[in-house]
Amino acid sequence: MTELAPPLEPLAFLLGTWRGRGRGDYPTIESFEYDEEITFSHVGKPFLVYHQRTWDLDGRPLHTEMGYVRPVGTDGAEFVIAQPTGITEIHAGPLDGQTLRLATQSVGVSPTAKEVRAVARTISVDGDTMTYRLDMEAVGQPLQFHLEAELRR
Amino acid sequence: MTELAPPLEPLAFLLGTWRGRGRGDYPTIESFEYDEEITFSHVGKPFLVYHQRTWDLDGRPLHTEMGYVRPVGTDGAEFVIAQPTGITEIHAGPLDGQTLRLATQSVGVSPTAKEVRAVARTISVDGDTMTYRLDMEAVGQPLQFHLEAELRR
Numbered sequence: 001m002t003e004l005a006p007p008l009e010p011l012a013f014l015l016g017t018w019r020g021r022g023r024g025d026y027p028t029i030e031s032f033e034y035d036e037e038i039t040f041s042h043v044g045k046p047f048l049v050y051h052q053r054t055w056d057l058d059g060r061p062l063h064t065e066m067g068y069v070r071p072v073g074t075d076g077a078e079f080v081i082a083q084p085t086g087i088t089e090i091h092a093g094p095l096d097g098q099t100l101r102l103a104t105q106s107v108g109v110s111p112t113a114k115e116v117r118a119v120a121r122t123i124s125v126d127g128d129t130m131t132y133r134l135d136m137e138a139v140g141q142p143l144q145f146h147l148e149a150e151l152r153r
Numbered sequence: 154m155t156e157l158a159p160p161l162e163p164l165a166f167l168l169g170t171w172r173g174r175g176r177g178d179y180p181t182i183e184s185f186e187y188d189e190e191i192t193f194s195h196v197g198k199p200f201l202v203y204h205q206r207t208w209d210l211d212g213r214p215l216h217t218e219m220g221y222v223r224p225v226g227t228d229g230a231e232f233v234i235a236q237p238t239g240i241t242e243i244h245a246g247p248l249d250g251q252t253l254r255l256a257t258q259s260v261g262v263s264p265t266a267k268e269v270r271a272v273a274r275t276i277s278v279d280g281d282t283m284t285y286r287l288d289m290e291a292v293g294q295p296l297q298f299h300l301e302a303e304l305r306r
Contacts, residue, residue, distance in 0.1 A: 044214070045214060047237040067235040078239055078264065078265060080241055082221060082241065084221040086243070088233055088235065092264050105261070108243040108260075109243070110223065110259075
């Protein structure tokens with residue numbers, strides 16, 4: 001086992017592989033359910049590595065994304081994400097106990113990607129249960145609910 | 154083996170794990186050498202998955218980054234990258250044979266990251282040899298050489 005870098009201690013509650021079910025909705029699409037696997041790992045340096053995949057309920061791959069979580073002192077974090085849809089997201093926000101409230105600092109959109117303007121992510125862990133909620137401002141719609149899930153470690 | 158998505162065929166020359174040595178320089182740092190491993194893989198969907206790690210010549214981890222390559226028609230690509238230094242990069246550019254010339258579309262910088270303004274990446278494959286050159290505009294310096302490496306599949 002690689003030793004955890006001390007600056008990561010406030011974020012250690014995220015470590016592990018989390019699996020469960022989520023649901024998504026947005027004015028421009030049909031609501032849907034999905035299965036999800038999220039892994040937060042570390043390599044001994046002061047950041048977490050994040051990998052995420054979702055599947056529809058028939059097992060076909062849907063979304064995937066990956067990136068890094070950077071601690072900011074003992075009560076904040078930054079989240080840096082790349083998506084194969086041509087989107088990058090940088091979020092920052094406070095850490096309150098085991099709840100991370102992240103707001104958009106910057107969204108990058110590749111020339112052929114769909115327009116995404118802002119994303120807010122709240123991630124909360126209670127014991128071995130992770131819940132998150134993602135709000136999105138995209139394709140001309142105001143910031144609103146898009147995704148939520150409950151996962152087990 | 155998962156079948157390659159047809160839109161990825163022009164980029165199939167990137168697939169594999171590539172290892173070798175690189176060198177870096179910039180006005181604000183000492184020049185240095187590094188060992189590197191790059192993997193381009195796919196999951197059956199129309200994008201490549203990119204993972205990269207470097208080490209100093211004593212085997213200590215230096216940089217890492219990951220992201221996705223998106224084909225644009227048959228003669229172009231977009232590169233979407235997240236870095237644990239708090240930086241995201243989106244590049245786009247033409248594919249000329251097995252040479253990809255990528256210029257910055259957007260750079261995202263987290264609140265606690267160093268300032269990076271633009272990055273240009275040229276990646277070229279000849280048989281089982283990959284060479285790349287990375288130019289960077291950062292920390293008040295104009296766009297100029299930062300990294301180059303030669304890797305073998």
